[in-house]
Amino acid sequence: MAHFYFHIRREETLFEDRRGGEFPDVEAVWVWAESDARAMIREGQISGPVEAWWTEICDTTGGLVATLPFVGVLN
DSSP: OEEEEEEEEETTEEEOOSSOEEESSHHHHHHHHHHHHHHHHHTTOOOSOGGGEEEEEEOTTSOEEEEEEGGGGOO
């Protein structure tokens, strides 16, 4: 299991994830990030255009593993 952080960004503002979570692989990390982004949109936790929001997935060294634009999870 590896530890990852899911920082939420809206344009130039960063909402830092200080807890993160343990995941067995990068695929599980991606699935969780997509689910979290969908929930934030559905629950009205974001303001302004969805195109301005994304998740920055980082490892324990702070290295960027992946970026997930919220607009990419809309069906």
